[in-house]
Amino acid sequence: MTPSSCMQRLAATALLGLSVGGAMAAPGTFNVFSDLPMFGIYVSTPPAYTPPPGVVMQRNGTRFVTQLTSAQRALIGSDLKARVTYHAQCDNYDRLGAMFLIVKPVGVPLSDGDPITEVARWITPFSNYWNGVKATYTFPDADLSAFAGLMRNPNLDVWVGIDGGSNPYTGDPCTNRDVTPEFRAVGFRYSLDLASTRGTPKLKSTAAMPVPFGDYTAVPVAGAARLAQASAGTAVVIVSGHGAANGGDEYKHTNDTLTLNGNVVGSFSTMVDCKRYRQYSPDGNPFIFLNNKTSNPRNWCPGALVAARAFKVSLLPENTVSLGMGDARVPEGSYYRTSITLLPH
Template identity: 30%
Template structure:
């Protein structure tokens, strides 16, 4: 019996430490250089071969047939932003554009998009380290769309990497930036598992794409004076399972602006409240290391959790959550999505809440839980990458039943008991270097977070 147990232990250890040979990495953008977002589009130097510079803040590249064929059932994404001559916090996005098949270029305003990720750059001085920051996302639901034949028959998939920057402050504040117009470098990589076959049961319905939400513009609200926006749409087919993917972030840095006031957000589907949330991390301290330019957000010393929660809607150097709202089966016909932020003030008629949401469903079967996040949680892991000690932040104190860690092959390599603590630590030093997915299991779903172990 002891020999049997010893043999099983050796086998399990070998599985945990086996090389991640099944992973495939697709480099979509490699250090593309962004320029002053307010200036005329730069034409010289030209962007890399295969890459289109739509604007100084927006690059696009078509995914090739070979790249799409290599995609499996799991998909993670890493965005890396490196400092050039913008030393302020800026908003960035990753978008998937559905472009008529065979087109060699397109006008962004003329094609359908979904926003698949959003992030905020740190205050960076290019002469100090770290001079770059990476943002990791679990986007396996996008893998299903990229494999969907009803979409690929009519569209090519173009990935857009967007970051708006201006060099004016850095021109005078950062050594080596005098007279320069370049602001950031951007890179993007997809990582996936073994190739999966094509699919024919996925439905995509873009609803809002980087749309303004406020209470003072007729185009950004249902009713002036109220921060409410509704989208009515028709679903041509019934779905066996569906979910909404929602991205919002509050902006407006004027005195009393929306960046500095945490507000409750309410999302409805067919007039039924499906999600309520208040943006913001328990603390921005994990991201202080990337903010190498002195600034008024981080200040000269660490702040308490209570201080951060009193004004911080998001952290410079952090990503913005992708909120998944599980809907279950849906009948064909008329439906509606609505988002409300009733306490938003927009002092001085300034500020905005850029909002993106799309519906994804299946005509048979169910959506994968990979990449889902529980409706009531706002979990994040740090540091990432980690040498082995990973802290799970749970600012809402959601009851976590269990935490499961899987390697890139989908194998369970670690289990931990649940907790309701605002944060708890995992000891994962025994894991081999590589990319892992943490499944944070709660009563109302599974939140997944991708992280890396780097010894």
């Protein structure tokens, strides 16, 4: 099935699910972005590109957002999944990408400085170019169930976005090819669909971000967040290490501990095995995908999601969090891309 026919099928599925006997119905599947271009992260001016209606381009074409409609939100069930599809073009390297939310009171306009809530992260594969047999790749589904109640809440405006950008470079697959400058400027494209199969989530009215989505060069990574009242809740942690020089954070896995208000509420290992993702990176260094649990440790894989880890917690009006990496050394040039979100129930 081609990407365009897949998008048509998903759009048809969403339309069929919009109403049953004249009433809004859930769950269902709907398209958010289709073939969204990712421009260069080192470009200092906006590209000559007009986004589709309802889509806002930010950060010189490396971030795009769109507001969910009431019809789309009616299709959000309790088992919400995000399906990100990568369409290769000029940049065949592994790059960071993220899906995020911007949640605002009804009617408050979007601005470039709005804080974002990261809900999914991934690393692109080493593609075999825009016309190769593996030029289109769909990542494993990202579980957004913890955020479903927030995204469905009709008393809020919810924007969905993709962040990342690409890096078309001299010598990339488009160099010395008969392509237009406009084609040459795009590293790859993303499509995004949201899918639910059951249930209706309990509505949530807020999300707090004690550790905003960002790159941190010291550990532990710590922060604080204020809530309206004490409640049960969920803490969602997304973390990945980056940097190749001096035994950088890309080449290790760590045993991490999440502390909330002075109490350990969760722990996990960032160890991954990249072997099964090798097939999706035909132009990549095969060494990346070997012996990841022994002599070649890693905490992320090209072509894979970065795990989002959710922990049930007890939240207070004033909350402090700390994420320890089990390793106090962050080499020069390395960083931990981290986000921690608190979701009251």
